[in-house]
Amino acid sequence: MKIGVLALQGAFREHLNMLGTLGAEAVEVRKAEELPELSGLIIPGGESTTITKLLDIFGMAEPIKALAKKGMPIWGTCAGMICLAKELPGDISGVKPLGLMDITVRRNAFGRQVNSFEAMLKVKGLDKADFPAVFIRAPLVEKTGKGVEILSKLPDGTIVAVRENNLLAISFHPELSGDNRFHRYFVQMAKTYKA
Template sequence: MKIGVLALQGAFREHINMLRTLGAEAVEVRKAEELAELSGLIIPGGESTTITKLLYTFGLAKPVKDLARNGMPVWGTCAGMICLAKELSGDISGVKTLELMDITVRRNAFGRQVDSFEAMLKVKALEGGDFPAVFIRAPLVEKTGQWVEVLAKLPDGTMVAVRENNLLATSFHPELSADNRFHRYFVQMAKDYKP
């Protein structure tokens, strides 16, 4: 089983390292042909305008959409969540998403870099207590479609982790925590995938 991490920009190395600590074969993805034989793909955090432009520029958008629509697990963290969203609210200039997940997302919802924070979250899909979530210029989910499961919310009710079938999205950066449970959860999704 091989899991790809989109390596165009952003926190891809941290995801690769976390996956490898779990024994998963993790590969950097920069070209469409590198998507072959993957059991899952992570779209990391970074700068959403840049990542979305590069997805289309390097011809990755269509094959990623096709694979996701055919059931391959795809996980978007922070900017990756923005990439997966069907709709964006607020300032969306320069961002063309993959329109895969039935969520409406607001970019930079918590403010600027200096407004970054950490929070302990109760996550429905994870055992072992609260999860340490790192939010850096994070988006939030404003609205979900009927088939989207909310996995975690902040204490004020803000949705920050969601799943829709084979699609997973988190507002925060699990790869920046020492806690590997979210990655373990995604590895299991990839193991369950039958192309």
């Protein structure tokens, strides 16, 4: 089983390191032809405009969509959540999401870099201990479709983690938390995938 981390831009090294703490085989992914050998793909945080443009430039958007439809687990963190969304309200010039998850996501929902914060979250599917979530210019989920399961919310009810079948999206950066439980959760998802 091999888990790929999209390595076009963003926090891919940190995800690779976190997967390494679990003993998972993790590889950087930069080409469409590397995708079919994977059991799961992480689209990391970074800059969503850049990531979506690079997905098009490198011809990866359509293969990722096809693999998602075949059931390959895909996890988007922060900008990766934006990439997976079906809808992005407001001024989104330059961002072409993959449209895989039935969610509406607002970019930079908590403000600028200076408004970054950490929060302890209860997360469905993880053990009882709260998860230390790091929010950096983070998006949020404004609306979910029928098949989307809400995994976590901030205390004010803001949705920050969702799952729709083989697709997982979170607003924050688990790779910066020092806690590998979300990565373990995704590894378990990847173990169920049969290419």
